[in-house]
Ligand code: 5GP
């Protein structure tokens with residue numbers, strides 16, 4: 001596949017980097033949950049690629065479920081009020097749950113999600129995220145498995161979009177500001 005690379009100011013994480021990191025994360029997850037029932041919960045739509053590639057590295061008893069949420073807020077600021085657009089199919093009672101996320105920025109959505117899922121009687125709820133921005137490192141959102149700490153730039157690719165575009169890229173890139181500044 002050919003891409004117009006002039007849309008990006010930099011490729012931040014290559015396809016190979018992602019693959020190697022997911023190998024490491026999956027090794028740790030398989031070790032930690034060995035002999036336990038595990039449910040991966042993906043947050044649509046951004047986590048689709050991470051979920052697919054992480055789940056492929058799991059034993060066949062590991063299950064997947066999906067949620068879609070939207071954060072209420074004015075403009076670009078997240079208010080912390082989150083609405084469920086699509087809820088899980090699974091009953092979490094007594095289950096070990098691992099939330100699979102694409103990127104954590106303010107951590108607002110994730111901290112709401114953690115509270116919500118923990119209230120459903122899960123045996124445990126942890127988080128795996130491919131990317132984390134600097135803001136997230138200072139808020140109190142415990143992320144057990146983290147791929148890459150990245151700078152505070154707007155990135156696209158590997159599930160992450162700008163206006164629903166760029167999700168299909170196999171790598172993560174910094175979007176050149178000319179694309180959204182017109
Ligand atoms: P938080 O609640 O942690 O501030 O927001 C997390 C969500 O914001 C992510 O799931 C993602 O949808 C979006 N987001 C945060 N940073 C970026 C970014 O650099 N690029 C893209 N495409 N989305 C981002």
Ligand code: MG
Nearest residue numbers: 043046102103
């Ligand atoms: Mg997300």
Ligand code: MG
Nearest residue numbers: 046160161162
């Ligand atoms: Mg988006």
